[in-house]
Amino acid sequence: MGLKEKIAEEYTAQNTDRKSDSPISKKREEAYQHFTKLGLPSNRHEEWRYTHIRNKLPESLSLLRYPIPSSPTFHSFDSLKAHRVVLVNGIFDAALSSINEQKGLTITSLKEAFETKQEIVEKHFGELVKLNEEHFAALNTAFATDGVFIHLEKNIEATLPILIVNLSDNKGESFSQSRNLIVLEQGSSAYVVEDFQNSATAAFVNHVSEIFLAPAASINLTQLQTETRHTTAVYTTEVELLRDSQFTCTCVSLEGKLIRNNVNARMRGENAEAHLFGLYYGTEDSLIDNHLLIDHIVPNCQSTQLYKGILDDESTGVFNGKVFVQPDAQKTNAFQSSKVLLLSDNAAINSKPQLEIFADDVKCSHGAAIGQLNKNELFYFLARGIEPAQARALLTYAFANDVLDKIKLEELRVYVEEKLKSRLNITF
Amino acid sequence: MNFDTGILFRRNLNYSFKGINFAPTKIKQLTLKSVDSAKIMADNDKIIEEVTTGEYKYGFVTDIEQEFAAVGLNEDTVRFISKKKEEPEWMLEWRLQAFRAWEKMEQPQWQNLNFPAVNYQEIIYYAATKKKKKVESLDDIDPEIRATYDKLGIPIQEQNILAGVAVDYVMDSESVITTFRESLKEKGIIFCSISEAIREYPDLVKQYLGSVVPQRDNFFSALNSAVFSDGSFVYIPRGVRCPMELSTYFRINAENTGQFERTLIIADSGSHVSYLEGCTAPTRDENQLHAAVVELIALDNAEIKYSTVQNWYPGDKNGKGGVYNFVTKRGMCKGAHSKISWTQVETGSAITWKYPSCILKGDHSIGEFYSVAVTNNYQQADTGTKMIHIGKNTRSRIVSKGISAGKSQNSYRGLVQINRTADQAYNSSQCDSLLIGDKCGAHTFPYLEIKNNTGKVEHEATTSKIGEDLLFYCNQRGLSGEEAVNIIINGYCKEVFQHLPMEFAVEAQKLLSISLEGSVG
Numbered sequence: 001m002g003l004k005e006k007i008a009e010e011y012t013a014q015n016t017d018r019k020s021d022s023p024i025s026k027k028r029e030e031a032y033q034h035f036t037k038l039g040l041p042s043n044r045h046e047e048w049r050y051t052h053i054r055n056k057l058p059e060s061l062s063l064l065r066y067p068i069p070s071s072p073t074f075h076s077f078d079s080l081k082a083h084r085v086v087l088v089n090g091i092f093d094a095a096l097s098s099i100n101e102q103k104g105l106t107i108t109s110l111k112e113a114f115e116t117k118q119e120i121v122e123k124h125f126g127e128l129v130k131l132n133e134e135h136f137a138a139l140n141t142a143f144a145t146d147g148v149f150i151h152l153e154k155n156i157e158a159t160l161p162i163l164i165v166n167l168s169d170n171k172g173e174s175f176s177q178s179r180n181l182i183v184l185e186q187g188s189s190a191y192v193v194e195d196f197q198n199s200a201t202a203a204f205v206n207h208v209s210e211i212f213l214a215p216a217a218s219i220n221l222t223q224l225q226t227e228t229r230h231t232t233a234v235y236t237t238e239v240e241l242l243r244d245s246q247f248t249c250t251c252v253s254l255e256g257k258l259i260r261n262n263v264n265a266r267m268r269g270e271n272a273e274a275h276l277f278g279l280y281y282g283t284e285d286s287l288i289d290n291h292l293l294i295d296h297i298v299p300n301c302q303s304t305q306l307y308k309g310i311l312d313d314e315s316t317g318v319f320n321g322k323v324f325v326q327p328d329a330q331k332t333n334a335f336q337s338s339k340v341l342l343l344s345d346n347a348a349i350n351s352k353p354q355l356e357i358f359a360d361d362v363k364c365s366h367g368a369a370i371g372q373l374n375k376n377e378l379f380y381f382l383a384r385g386i387e388p389a390q391a392r393a394l395l396t397y398a399f400a401n402d403v404l405d406k407i408k409l410e411e412l413r414v415y416v417e418e419k420l421k422s423r424l425n426i427t428f
Numbered sequence: 429m430n431f432d433t434g435i436l437f438r439r440n441l442n443y444s445f446k447g448i449n450f451a452p453t454k455i456k457q458l459t460l461k462s463v464d465s466a467k468i469m470a471d472n473d474k475i476i477e478e479v480t481t482g483e484y485k486y487g488f489v490t491d492i493e494q495e496f497a498a499v500g501l502n503e504d505t506v507r508f509i510s511k512k513k514e515e516p517e518w519m520l521e522w523r524l525q526a527f528r529a530w531e532k533m534e535q536p537q538w539q540n541l542n543f544p545a546v547n548y549q550e551i552i553y554y555a556a557t558k559k560k561k562k563v564e565s566l567d568d569i570d571p572e573i574r575a576t577y578d579k580l581g582i583p584i585q586e587q588n589i590l591a592g593v594a595v596d597y598v599m600d601s602e603s604v605i606t607t608f609r610e611s612l613k614e615k616g617i618i619f620c621s622i623s624e625a626i627r628e629y630p631d632l633v634k635q636y637l638g639s640v641v642p643q644r645d646n647f648f649s650a651l652n653s654a655v656f657s658d659g660s661f662v663y664i665p666r667g668v669r670c671p672m673e674l675s676t677y678f679r680i681n682a683e684n685t686g687q688f689e690r691t692l693i694i695a696d697s698g699s700h701v702s703y704l705e706g707c708t709a710p711t712r713d714e715n716q717l718h719a720a721v722v723e724l725i726a727l728d729n730a731e732i733k734y735s736t737v738q739n740w741y742p743g744d745k746n747g748k749g750g751v752y753n754f755v756t757k758r759g760m761c762k763g764a765h766s767k768i769s770w771t772q773v774e775t776g777s778a779i780t781w782k783y784p785s786c787i788l789k790g791d792h793s794i795g796e797f798y799s800v801a802v803t804n805n806y807q808q809a810d811t812g813t814k815m816i817h818i819g820k821n822t823r824s825r826i827v828s829k830g831i832s833a834g835k836s837q838n839s840y841r842g843l844v845q846i847n848r849t850a851d852q853a854y855n856s857s858q859c860d861s862l863l864i865g866d867k868c869g870a871h872t873f874p875y876l877e878i879k880n881n882t883g884k885v886e887h888e889a890t891t892s893k894i895g896e897d898l899l900f901y902c903n904q905r906g907l908s909g910e911e912a913v914n915i916i917i918n919g920y921c922k923e924v925f926q927h928l929p930m931e932f933a934v935e936a937q938k939l940l941s942i943s944l945e946g947s948v949g
Contacts (some may be wrong), residue, residue, distance in 0.1 A: 346848075347881060348877070350876070352873065354872060355871065357891045358869070367887065368885070369462075369878060370885040371883075371884045
């Protein structure tokens with residue numbers, strides 16, 4: 001029995017004890033129908049051309065088993081003053097979470113929100129993901145039962161950052177489906193951190209976040225994949241931007257067996273801005289894949305994509321940055337840059353910066369570069385008595401630094417900087 | 429820190445027109461504000477309107493008796509063609525192999541193109557002009573054909589005398605005459621139709637035919653391998669520099685005939701050749717298929733320069749008719765220090781789908797690709813290149829300029845692949861798109877696959893429209909709107925045009941004006 005058949009069996013099993021008439025159930029059913037058509041992607045699928053995920057997923061994976069480890073160990077960012085939400089294998093863990101009260105701000109488990117915030121959830125759940133195109137988002141929509149729900153009322157600014165630790169400890173037996181739903185009403189703003197960690201020797205994760213930005217709302221999202229060794233994961237982030245809203249996303253992937261990040265931002269209101277920054281560092285035989293899409297649907301929006309990759313050992317990087325400018329989206333200003341450092345003979349990068357433009361009065365540019373460290377700069381260090389290995393590490397660190405600079409939360413930035421330094425074996 | 433890969437991207441996004449060379453003294457910032465800009469804008473709109481409604485100038489049919497193969501494609505068609513061409517047995521076998529492979533293949537769907545399915549059983553696969561009187565001089569050529577070329581504005585005799593160009597006409601796939609053969613023969617250069625080469629030089633053909641584009645490489649190469657009717661064959665011997673530009677004019681003439689030429693160019697060690705290919709086709713309402721295969725082979729220290737001006741019938745203003753141009757062009761830099769350079773100006777065809785590519789196998793070999801692709805009305809183009817780096821110290825350069833007008837779609841699709849073995853490889857790519865009007869589209873699909881950490885790859889792309897400030901600058905100096913657009917576009921394409929041989933560059937500029945006709949030309 002293949003994984004797809006197993007999924008079919010589990011879906012039937014799950015559905016027997018569910019009300020089928022609610023809008024959420026209908027959405028799940030729709031998602032499942034799409035998934036049965038899509039299946040798991042092979043590398044003949046253009047979006048999965050370089051990422052052979054299908055044969056990396058064992059057939060024995062269960063989507064229903066959610067093992068809860070008795071005392072999970074994880075990095076808890078103690079120095080960070082924040083709302084803390086902890087998901088263990090996709091399930092909200094109340095004991096490990098600590099959420100401060102703030103008027104107009106709701107942070108709860110998605111499971112609870114299905115009951116208590118029914119109206120908002122039903123209006124938004126599954127509305128952004130392209131169920132008919134995205135294999136894993138469809139699978140997630142069909143199966144995910146828990147995750148984090150964040151809602152900010154009109155003109156509320158979340159005073160504390162919201163930290164979501166998504167801990168996997170499924171020991172490679174189950175395929176965790178977690179789901180975040182973030183709804184920011186008009187004029188509200190928040191800083192959200194999605195941190196993914198894995199403490200087991202193998203983990204399989206399929207995560208989806210849907211983010212709705214009402215007019216003039218703004219969100220600063222930091223995604224960390226710094227403790228995700230041995231993880232095979234697909235992380236999908238879907239964002240809808242209405243008028244004057246802002247979305248800033250900084251994604252740092254330092255570890256992972258196979259990491260696929262999908263970040264899709266759709267501009268549906270004028271004067272919106274989306275800025276995507278990313279840093280990925282591959283070592284050993286890891287594969288890190290970043291797929292970005294910015295869809296300019298309306299005029300007068302701005303977007304940035306700035307991604308930097310460092311690839312060492314036998315690692316492989318994939319970058320696909322799409323910018324769509326739809327026929328009416330005049331006065332669009334879109335910029336994209338992808339730079340990659342190849343540090344080893346056996347590292348590889350597959351890069352596809354893609355522009356599709358249907359409007360004439362736009363400014364769009366992209367640049368992609370792949371290369372090595374500057375020999376003159378290396379010499380500068382060597383001439384000052386710094387060992388070659390240290391010199392290379394420092395230069396690599398410097399290369400990464402302008403993405404790390406985008407992390408506005410200082411404690412977090414310092415944490416990532418230290419992490420990278422130790423990964424690069426920088427001793428001073 | 430400086431990322432050591434040269435300039436990575438442009439901060440100033442309106443750069444696309446840097447190819448325009450105004451005399452430096454004239455470039456001064458204009459500060460005049462009182463000019464009636466509304467009127468200029470209205471004029472510009474008019475220009476764009478006119479530009480995008482221009483019609484094809486080369487629509488006419490030459491009435492010559494033709495000999496056709498039966499409609500449709502099966503093994504008998506392949507046998508018929510092979511027999512007509514008086515081919516040896518091995519060639520027929522080769523064709524049949526290709527045909528059997530083709531039967532199992534499906535037409536690819538991944539392109540960024542929209543067109544109705546082609547019924548391959550409704551095409552006439554062979555149409556040769558009836559003759560067969562040996563032609564010794566240009567005067568012996570059918571006057572109708574002569575008239576055709578006169579209409580194209582190519583006074584062949586004069587051109588031959590003035591430019592020293594040897595022209596191998598292909599009128600509906602059949603080689604009519606090869607001029608200048610004798611002077612080439614003195615140098616040992618073989619320049620003849622491929623059918624003749626199959627008969628006269630089977631060893632060379634056997635060795636190289638299909639070595640760069642195998643029969644089953646893709647759907648259209650398999651089709652071409654099975655049914656190709658004619659094409660050109662060039663062999664430049666060791667150490668010889670071809671004394672003139674070799675040139676072929678292709679032309680689709682009969683109704684509902686597919687054009688399947690096969691070109692094979694071999695540059696032996698230390699030789700040099702420049703080859704020109706130009707096409708125009710008359711007006712037809714039904715879509716015509718054109719599936720050519722071009723193979724180039726450059727041995728040690730050899731250089732091949734291949735230039736194309738493609739102006740097949742693009743269909744009318746409403747997107748009716750036009751040629752489907754599905755071409756496989758590939759060059760192999762087989763020897764060390766060899767060089768292959770593709771230059772193309774694509775203004776015609778309802779659909780253009782081709783990727784002239786270079787396989788850089790020899791160490792220190794160089795691949796180049798310079799392209800201008802213009803689409804207007806309902807034309808669609810999905811074109812670009814592939815640079816496959818295998819040898820050490822290989823270099824490649826890509827310059828692609830797309831211009832979309834009307835309701836057309838123009839895509840650049842390119843692959844830069846640096847294999848593990850290709851130490852110190854270098855690629856630089858630049859793809860710019862220019863949009864004229866708000867109903868067209870420009871797309872960029874660059875694939876960069878890098879497996880060696882000693883290489884450098886740089887890619888940049890920009891998309892923008894003709895700047896109002898540029899138009900204003902020209903208008904203010906007394907150039908009419910159409911002249912202004914013309915000068916701006918020519919400047920934008922200059923980087924590519926300068927790689928064309930002189931006589932071709934003139935024609936290319938003319939074509940560009942005609943393609944974007946209305947007020948531009």
